[in-house]
Amino acid sequence: MSMYIKVRRKDVVRIPPERLGEDLNELAEELTQNTFEGRIVGDRTLIVLTANIKPEGEGRIVHGDGAVYQDVAYDAITFRLDNQEVIEGSVCEVLKFGAFIRFGPLDGLLHISQVMDDHIDVDADNQRLIGKESKRDIKVGVDTRARIVTVSVNERSPRESKIGLTMRQPGLGRLEWIEEDFSRTEE
Numbered sequence: 001m002s003m004y005i006k007v008r009r010k011d012v013v014r015i016p017p018e019r020l021g022e023d024l025n026e027l028a029e030e031l032t033q034n035t036f037e038g039r040i041v042g043d044r045t046l047i048v049l050t051a052n053i054k055p056e057g058e059g060r061i062v063h064g065d066g067a068v069y070q071d072v073a074y075d076a077i078t079f080r081l082d083n084q085e086v087i088e089g090s091v092c093e094v095l096k097f098g099a100f101i102r103f104g105p106l107d108g109l110l111h112i113s114q115v116m117d118d119h120i121d122v123d124a125d126n127q128r129l130i131g132k133e134s135k136r137d138i139k140v141g142v143d144t145r146a147r148i149v150t151v152s153v154n155e156r157s158p159r160e161s162k163i164g165l166t167m168r169q170p171g172l173g174r175l176e177w178i179e180e181d182f183s184r185t186e187e
Contacts, residue, residue, distance in 0.1 A: 015070055046079045082151075084148060088145050110138075
């Protein structure tokens, strides 16, 4: 269930004309971090961190630009989002239409219809969602296990990606519920 992966990547950074002459290794490190950290690359992969950055070969000048385009190789810690993946996270906000769950560097929306099979009452003042029959609740700070059901990635602003979650299946929900349900089946 590991969504974090360390990979070796190769990319290109643009060195602006006014920065030419500065130490190439320091420039490559700064520009790689600024260019790629926090960005979505490829298919649903967020670069969280870059390290061990090395410029490779000679830089290229593009006619009419004046900047140098430098190949760089680096280690990247990436975070990948997959549909149907089971995630664990903590409730960070409760609203009248559901709860936001923070997992890794992103938040997913658990719509009120996807919390449990019970009817849900909203206690907005205390930021809680409560099952009418079961009396089970979801509130800020509780740890949960959910499954990703929809992903709409915002490449320009990854934190604004829309990730839909569900907890309406066995083995999903507030971690205490899962433990309670498991204990009941062992009896």
